[in-house]
Amino acid sequence: MKIKALPLYHQAVAIEPTPTERTWAVPNEAISANLALSSVGGLGWDLLCPYAVEITWNGGPNPEDIDIRLDRPTDDAPAFVQSYLGQGLLTFYPGYQLQIEGPNSLWLRGPINRPKDGLSPLEQIVDTSLLPATISLAWQLTRPDKTIRFDAGEPFGTLVPYPTHFAEQFEWE
Incomplete structure (x- = not known):
């Protein structure tokens, strides 16, 4: 099976296979040996930040209540x-x-x-089997006045293939 990624512009982010090992788990043998945690290593593909970004939310309800600071070149690249x-x-x-x-x-x-302290990813399942879909990923900021940083090359999302209507095939007993 194939996944087609059609870039919308030449500055589209890098997509790389999800690593099989988590750097935070390596120093702890008990965590590294936990099969349930390690079984998801290498599952899917990561979307990587093209440049660093810092985000601070003041706790307000409006879009402008989030301050986004991008460490990016001064070209015509759209903000990711x-x-x-x-x-x-x-x-x-x-x-x-x-x-x-x-x-x-x-x-x-x-x-x-x-x-990531201060925010939580919002998950989505998108059916792209019939037509290509333009994707976006959303995060909910959870701690007002906390500055959160994504470094260049750090993943901000993961894509995982998922069978359509998979969960509906099961019943609880």
């Missing part, structure tokens, strides 16, 4: 992160339309097992 919804929501734009083969969808989520 914006605030336009309000309520402390931050939206990342990878710069792709995606399409997946077969009866599958894409699970768009935060980086797997990489928590």
Whole structure:
């Protein structure tokens, strides 16, 4: 099966396979040996920040209540992160339309097992099997007046193939 990534502009973010090992887990043998935690290593593909970004939310309900500072070149590259919804929501734009083969969808989520203090990823399942879909990833800021930083090359999202209507096939007993 294939996933097609159609860049919308030449500054679309890098997509790389999710690493099999988490640097925060390596020093702790008990965590590294935990099969349930390590089984998700290498699952999906990470979307990487093209440049560093710092975000501070003042706790207000308006889009302009989030201060976004980009460490980017002075070219015509569109901002890959914006605030336009309000309520402390931050939206990342990878710069792709995606399409997946077969009866599958894409699970768009935060980086797997990489928590970030002060915000939480909002997950989505997008059916891209019939038509390519332009994707975005949303994060909910949770701590007013805390500055959060994503470094250049740090993942801000993960794409995971997911069978369409998968959960509906199950019943609780």
